[in-house]
Amino acid sequence: MSSAEESPPEAKPLSTGEQAQHESYGALGAADGNQATTTSWEAEYASPWAILFNTLALVGYQIVAMAIITYQVFYRRHYVMSCFHNELCTWQLWACEYTKAYTRFFPLIAILISMSLARSMILIQRMYYELLRHGAVLQFREYQTDREPVFYILTFCFVQGAANWVLDAFTPGTDSRYWTEPTPYMSPTEKLRQGMMYLALPMTAFILSIYFTHEPTYYLVPLSRYLHASTSEGSEAARRSLAGLVLVHEDFIAPAVKHIEVPVSSDPKEADGATRAVYRELIKTAQDLEGGGSVMMGKKRMIVLKSQITDRFWPARLLFNLELADEGSQQFRLVSRFYDFVCIFAAAVCAFIFIQHAVSEFCDIQRGEIEDSAALVVEDRPVRLAYSSGSIALGLMLGPVVGAGLSHEGFSAAVRVCAVLSLVNWLFVFSSLAESENVLLRRQPKEESRSALESLPRLAWPLFFGAFLGNAGIAAAESCGALFVMDSYFRGSSSAAAESTQFFAYNMMISGVLVIMITNFVFPMLMHTLRQQKTMFLGVCLRIVGYAGLGLAPTKWCFLASQLAVVTGDSLAAPNLSALLTEVVGKSSYGIALGTLSTFQAAARVLDTLPFATMYEKVSHSAPFLTVAVLAVASGALWFVVYWQMQLQSFRTTALGHAMPAEIPTRSGYPVSCLQDLAPMPAETLLPDPFEPDEAPHEDAEVHGEADEVEECSSDHGGLALPPLLREINDTIREDALCGMASSSPSPLPRALANPGQWCWFNAVLQALASINDPRWWEILRSVLDGSHEERGGYCEGPKDFPACLASVLLYINHEIALEPDCANSVVCNLAKAIAEECGLSSACGEQQDAHEALIQILEALHAGLLKRQLNAILLLQRPAWDPLHPWLVRSASWARATAACRWFQELWQGTLEERRVCSACGLVKVDVCSSRQAFRCLSLDMLQGGQLSFSIDLASLLHQSYGGKGVEEIEGLVCSRCSARASRQRCLQEALRGSLVAQKACRRLATFGDAIQEAEHLSLLCPAGSPEPLLCRTTHFRSFRIHKAPAILTLHLRRLVHGPWGLVRLPNPVRCPAAMVLDKALHSYALASVVSHLGTANQGHFIAHRAWHPRAQTEKEALPKSYLPLVTSGKVDLWCPVLASLRFLRSWRAGCLVRESEVQRRTWVCADDDRVFETKLWQVLSLPAAYLFVYEHCAIRDG
Structure with missing residues (x-):
C-alpha cells in the first residue's frame, strides 16, 4: 500500500498460487468459488455506507471551517469591508470591491472543491476494496501538490480575501457600517486580530485539510486489519494471502476500465458471478496494458492545469454501470445517489446565498442606499393563509372518514349530507364576502372600486402562472402516483393493487397530518426567524428535492420520504404565494385575484393530467415527477421575480418618506403616483417656524408673507415660484x-x-x-x-x-x-x-x-x-x-x-432627585444629583409618616415631607469616607511610630488628601505598597431626598399597601389633592x-x-x-x-x-x-x- 515510484513497475506474471487465488472470490480465499465470503474488514471498511461515513468524517473539518466562514461573510458581515463611495477614494473603492469579491467567492469554491474531493475519495475507496476482494492491490500514483491547480486557486482567493480585511483594518471611517447595529471603534490591531481569528484561521484550516486528505492511503484499511482473519489461522496463512495478491498500478487500471464490457445478466442469481467475471477481466486487462507498456506516461506529466482530484473519477465508468446487478453494486449506487442529492442541495443553497448577497448589494446600489441597510418586515398574512391551508388539510383527512361512515347508511344519505355541508359553506362565504364588500365600499370611492375590479396588476399574472406550474405536481400525483407505487414496489406481489392502494392511502394520511403540524406550528416559527423570502426558498428547495426523489426513489420508504418533502415544501410555499398576491393587488381586488389564482390551480390539475399520463407510459415512469421538479424551479423563480420587483417598488416609493399607494387618487383627482417627486412632508409632523413672531399676524398679511417668502426663495436660493397647478397640488x-x-x-x-x-x-x-x-x-x-x-x-x-x-x-x-x-x-x-x-x-x-x-x-x-x-x-x-x-x-x-x-x-417624564446623606459620627454631608443614578419617572409616597397615619392626608404636604428635604431616613452600616480616612491615618501613625517609613509616607498623604476622597474604597490609592491597609468604617447615616429637577409631567404614587399582622393591608384613607400644586413659585407649578x-x-x-x-x-x-x-x-x-x-x-x-x-x-x-x-x-x-x-x-x- 505504499505510493508508487516515478515510473510504474514492470509487469509481473502470475504464479501458480496467484492464479489459484485469482480464481477464488476474496483476497483471503473462499470455500466455494461461486459464493462470496464477507470478512470483518469488509463490513467495517468496504461497505458502501461505511465508505460514505468515513469520507464525511474526514471532510468534517472542512464543513466546520466553511460554516464559520459562511456565517461571518454572509450573515454577520463584520469582516467584509463596506465600500462607501463617500468615505473612500477611487483606488480604495476599486480595491475594496475587487478583494470583497474574492472573500465572497472563497466559501463557494471551497465547498465545491470539498464535495469533489469527497466524491473522488468515495470512488477510489470503492474501486480499491473491490479489487482487493478479487485478489489485486491498487497501487496509487504519487499525488504532487505543486501540480494541483486547486491549491493555487484557494491560496489566491485566500490572499485576496485577506487583503480585504487588511484594507478594512487600515482604512478609517468604516466602523459604523453594519446593518444590524453600530459597532464600537476598533483599532487596526484589534481588527487584524479578529480577522485572523474568524477568517484567516478557518481558511487556513480548510486549505490544510485539503492538503492532508488528498492522499487515499491515509484512510484505507490497515495491513494488520486486513490480515486479521489470516493471522488467526497462523502465520503461514497470512504469507499465502500476501503472496496471492496481484499488484496493479493506477496508471494501467484507469485506461483498462474504458475497455471493459459488462455483460447483460437477466437472472439475479447470476449477478454475483457476472460481477466477479468483470473484475477478473479488469485485472487481466490492466496486466496486459502494464506488460505492453501502452500508456501515455509522458503526456500526463505535461498536463499541469488538470486537477488531480477530478482525475480520480475514473472508477465511476464501471461502478455506476447499471449492468452490475449484484447487491453490493446496487447498494453503492443508492449511496452515491443519496450523496449526489446532498451535494446538489448544498451547492444550490450556497449558490443562492452567494447570488442573494451580490444581488442585494446591486439593488442597494441601484436604489442609492448603503448595502445591507434594509430589512424586510413580513406581516402576519402568510401565517393566516398557512392556517387556512392547515384547515383544508384537516378537512381532506376527515372527509374520507366521514364518507366511509355515511356509506353504511346508503349513497343517498351521503349525498344529502354533502349537500347540506355545501349549503352551509356557501352561506358562510356569501355572508363574509358581503360584509367585506360593504366595508370596501365605505372606505373607497365608487370610481376607484370599479377601476380596481376591472383589471389586475401586471405583476399578478406571473404569480398566476407560477401557481399553474406549482400545481402540476398535484396533477402528476393524481394521475401517476398510485400506478407508480404499484409498478415500482409491488410488481411481484400477488395482491399488488390492494397493497399499493393501502400504502398510497397511508401516505396521504401521513401527509395530511404533516400539513397540519407544519401550518400550525412550524410555519409561524419559520416566518418569525427566517422571514418570508428564506421560507419560500426553503419550500421551493424541498419541492424540487421531493419531486426528484419521487421519480428516483429506489424503495417505497424513500418514496414516502420524498412525498413528505413535497408536502412540506407546498405547505411553506403556498401561503407565501397567496400572501404575495394580496400584496400585489389592491384591497378591492382581493376576491378577483384569489379567484383567478384558484382558477389557474384547477386548470393545472385538469390540463396536466393527460400529458403526465402519456409521459408515464411513453417515456418512463419517473419522467412526470422529474418534469414537475423542473416546473417547480420555474414556479419558484417567478415568485422571486415578483417579490424583488415589489421590494424595489416599495423602496422607490418610500424613498421620500411617503408610502401612498399609486392607485389612490387625491381629492383634486391627481393620482399620487404622479406626485411622488412633488409630495411635501406630512403637515402634522412639522413644527412652527422659529423665525415667525409668537403672535399670529392678520390672515391677509400671512398669505402675503407666504408669497413673499416663496419669491425670495426663488430669487436668492435658486428655487422657482410655484405655478398655480402645483400650488393646488400642494394644498390638496x-x-x-x-x-x-x-x-x-x-x-x-x-x-x-x-x-x-x-x-x-x-x-x-x-x-x-x-x-x-x-x-x-x-x-x-x-x-x-x-x-x-x-x-x-x-x-x-x-x-x-x-x-x-x-x-x-x-x-x-x-x-x-x-x-x-x-x-x-x-x-x-x-x-x-x-x-x-x-x-x-x-x-x-x-x-x-x-x-x-x-x-x-x-x-x-x-x-x-x-x-x-x-x-x-x-x-x-x-x-x-x-x-x-x-x-x-x-x-x-x-x-x-x-x-x-x-x-x-x-x-x-424624567426628573432628577438630590440625595443627601449625613454621617452621624463626623457630620460629613454627601450630595448626589447624578442624572443616571437619581433619575425618576414616578415618585412613590408613603402614607405612614413617622409610623403614624392620619385620617385625612394632604398630597402636597405628603410630597413636601417625602421629597422636600424634611423626611429623614436612618440607615446603618454605610461606609463613611471621612471616618475611614481618619481611622486609616491613625493606624498608619501607629505604624510610623514603630519606625515604618512607608507608614510615615501614607500618614502624610492621608493627612493632606484624606478628607478630599469621596469614596472610601479609593483610600488605597493614597497608601503605598507595604503600608497598612486602609480601614473602612461603617457608621449610621441620615438620608433625605429633594427634587433637584422636576419633569414636565409629575406622576405621584401612593403606597397604600402596608405589612400588617396578617399580611398585606390596604389603607383606605382618603387623600386630598390640589387642583393646582406649586412646588416652586418661580418654576415648578403643576395642574x-x-x-x-x-x-x-x-x-x-x-x-x-x-x-x-x-x-x-x-x-x-x-x-x-x-x-x-x-x-x-x-x-x-x-x-x-x-x-x-x-x-x-x-x-x-x-x-x-x-x-x-x-x-x-x-x-x-x-x-x-x-x-x-x-x-x-x-x-x-x-x-x-x-x-x-x-x-x-x-x-x-x-x-x-
Whole structure:
C-alpha cells in the first residue's frame, strides 16, 4: 500500500498460487468459488455506507471551517469591508470591491472543491476494496501538490480575501457600517486580530485539510486489519494471502476500465458471478496494458492545469454501470445517489446565498442606499393563509372518514349530507364576502372600486402562472402516483393493487397530518426567524428535492420520504404565494385575484393530467415527477421575480418618506403616483417656524408673507415660484394629510375602552396618558406614526411596534382619529399584545396587574422605542443620497423629528432627585444629583409618616415631607469616607511610630488628601505598597431626598399597601389633592390632569380613572402651525430647505402653558370606568377615597 515510484513497475506474471487465488472470490480465499465470503474488514471498511461515513468524517473539518466562514461573510458581515463611495477614494473603492469579491467567492469554491474531493475519495475507496476482494492491490500514483491547480486557486482567493480585511483594518471611517447595529471603534490591531481569528484561521484550516486528505492511503484499511482473519489461522496463512495478491498500478487500471464490457445478466442469481467475471477481466486487462507498456506516461506529466482530484473519477465508468446487478453494486449506487442529492442541495443553497448577497448589494446600489441597510418586515398574512391551508388539510383527512361512515347508511344519505355541508359553506362565504364588500365600499370611492375590479396588476399574472406550474405536481400525483407505487414496489406481489392502494392511502394520511403540524406550528416559527423570502426558498428547495426523489426513489420508504418533502415544501410555499398576491393587488381586488389564482390551480390539475399520463407510459415512469421538479424551479423563480420587483417598488416609493399607494387618487383627482417627486412632508409632523413672531399676524398679511417668502426663495436660493397647478397640488396633499382628523366631528366626552376580563388597569392607564395636554406629548405620539399610515389602509394595518400602537390608541381615545368599530378593536388588541411582549404585562389568562407598574413599564417601553427610531434615523441619515432632486431633506427631517421626540420625552417624564446623606459620627454631608443614578419617572409616597397615619392626608404636604428635604431616613452600616480616612491615618501613625517609613509616607498623604476622597474604597490609592491597609468604617447615616429637577409631567404614587399582622393591608384613607400644586413659585407649578383610583382590597380590586378633558379635534386644523412645505420644480433645488426644516424640528417648546388658577378650576372632568365614560365634578376628584396615582402637568400658574 505504499505510493508508487516515478515510473510504474514492470509487469509481473502470475504464479501458480496467484492464479489459484485469482480464481477464488476474496483476497483471503473462499470455500466455494461461486459464493462470496464477507470478512470483518469488509463490513467495517468496504461497505458502501461505511465508505460514505468515513469520507464525511474526514471532510468534517472542512464543513466546520466553511460554516464559520459562511456565517461571518454572509450573515454577520463584520469582516467584509463596506465600500462607501463617500468615505473612500477611487483606488480604495476599486480595491475594496475587487478583494470583497474574492472573500465572497472563497466559501463557494471551497465547498465545491470539498464535495469533489469527497466524491473522488468515495470512488477510489470503492474501486480499491473491490479489487482487493478479487485478489489485486491498487497501487496509487504519487499525488504532487505543486501540480494541483486547486491549491493555487484557494491560496489566491485566500490572499485576496485577506487583503480585504487588511484594507478594512487600515482604512478609517468604516466602523459604523453594519446593518444590524453600530459597532464600537476598533483599532487596526484589534481588527487584524479578529480577522485572523474568524477568517484567516478557518481558511487556513480548510486549505490544510485539503492538503492532508488528498492522499487515499491515509484512510484505507490497515495491513494488520486486513490480515486479521489470516493471522488467526497462523502465520503461514497470512504469507499465502500476501503472496496471492496481484499488484496493479493506477496508471494501467484507469485506461483498462474504458475497455471493459459488462455483460447483460437477466437472472439475479447470476449477478454475483457476472460481477466477479468483470473484475477478473479488469485485472487481466490492466496486466496486459502494464506488460505492453501502452500508456501515455509522458503526456500526463505535461498536463499541469488538470486537477488531480477530478482525475480520480475514473472508477465511476464501471461502478455506476447499471449492468452490475449484484447487491453490493446496487447498494453503492443508492449511496452515491443519496450523496449526489446532498451535494446538489448544498451547492444550490450556497449558490443562492452567494447570488442573494451580490444581488442585494446591486439593488442597494441601484436604489442609492448603503448595502445591507434594509430589512424586510413580513406581516402576519402568510401565517393566516398557512392556517387556512392547515384547515383544508384537516378537512381532506376527515372527509374520507366521514364518507366511509355515511356509506353504511346508503349513497343517498351521503349525498344529502354533502349537500347540506355545501349549503352551509356557501352561506358562510356569501355572508363574509358581503360584509367585506360593504366595508370596501365605505372606505373607497365608487370610481376607484370599479377601476380596481376591472383589471389586475401586471405583476399578478406571473404569480398566476407560477401557481399553474406549482400545481402540476398535484396533477402528476393524481394521475401517476398510485400506478407508480404499484409498478415500482409491488410488481411481484400477488395482491399488488390492494397493497399499493393501502400504502398510497397511508401516505396521504401521513401527509395530511404533516400539513397540519407544519401550518400550525412550524410555519409561524419559520416566518418569525427566517422571514418570508428564506421560507419560500426553503419550500421551493424541498419541492424540487421531493419531486426528484419521487421519480428516483429506489424503495417505497424513500418514496414516502420524498412525498413528505413535497408536502412540506407546498405547505411553506403556498401561503407565501397567496400572501404575495394580496400584496400585489389592491384591497378591492382581493376576491378577483384569489379567484383567478384558484382558477389557474384547477386548470393545472385538469390540463396536466393527460400529458403526465402519456409521459408515464411513453417515456418512463419517473419522467412526470422529474418534469414537475423542473416546473417547480420555474414556479419558484417567478415568485422571486415578483417579490424583488415589489421590494424595489416599495423602496422607490418610500424613498421620500411617503408610502401612498399609486392607485389612490387625491381629492383634486391627481393620482399620487404622479406626485411622488412633488409630495411635501406630512403637515402634522412639522413644527412652527422659529423665525415667525409668537403672535399670529392678520390672515391677509400671512398669505402675503407666504408669497413673499416663496419669491425670495426663488430669487436668492435658486428655487422657482410655484405655478398655480402645483400650488393646488400642494394644498390638496396637505388637505389629504389632515382628512382623517378633520373629517371626524368632536365628541363631548373621550372614547371608552371595553374590558373583556381583568383589563381595568390597562384602560385606566391609557385614559391617564390621554389626559395630558402638553403639546410635546402629542407631537411625540404623532412622530411615531408614519406619514402614509392612513393611506395604506388605516390604522388597522399600520406598524405593529409598541410606540405606534400606543399612539394610535391614545389618538383614538381623544377623537383625533376616526376608526371603524372592528378597526378600533384591532388597534386596542394590537396595543395589548405589544404591552404583553414589551412589558410582560397581560391579563389574557385572568391575571391582575398593578396600574403603577404598568405605567412605569409602558413609559420605559416607549422610551426604548423612541431611542430605536432615533438610531434608525441616524443610520438612514448616513446613507449616501443618489437622487439629485432630494439630497437629504427627508432624511434630515426624519432624524430631527426622532431626536426632538427623544428630547421631549426626557423633558416630560424624567426628573432628577438630590440625595443627601449625613454621617452621624463626623457630620460629613454627601450630595448626589447624578442624572443616571437619581433619575425618576414616578415618585412613590408613603402614607405612614413617622409610623403614624392620619385620617385625612394632604398630597402636597405628603410630597413636601417625602421629597422636600424634611423626611429623614436612618440607615446603618454605610461606609463613611471621612471616618475611614481618619481611622486609616491613625493606624498608619501607629505604624510610623514603630519606625515604618512607608507608614510615615501614607500618614502624610492621608493627612493632606484624606478628607478630599469621596469614596472610601479609593483610600488605597493614597497608601503605598507595604503600608497598612486602609480601614473602612461603617457608621449610621441620615438620608433625605429633594427634587433637584422636576419633569414636565409629575406622576405621584401612593403606597397604600402596608405589612400588617396578617399580611398585606390596604389603607383606605382618603387623600386630598390640589387642583393646582406649586412646588416652586418661580418654576415648578403643576395642574392636575388625571387620577387613577383602586377600588378593592390588597389582593384584588378594580381601577378607574378620573381625567381632565381637553377637546382638541375641533381646533386641531385651525391650530396647526404654518409649515414650510418645499416643492422641487423644473429640476432646481432649494438648498435652504433642509436647514429650515431642521431648525423647525429642533425648536424648543415653552416651559409650560400660562393659565389662571380659575381656568384650572373650570376644566371639564370625566370618569372613565372601562366602557362607561361620564362627566363628573372637580370637587369629587379632589377627595377621592381610593386615589392611587396622580398625574400633574407643568404649567405657569398666575393669580386671577
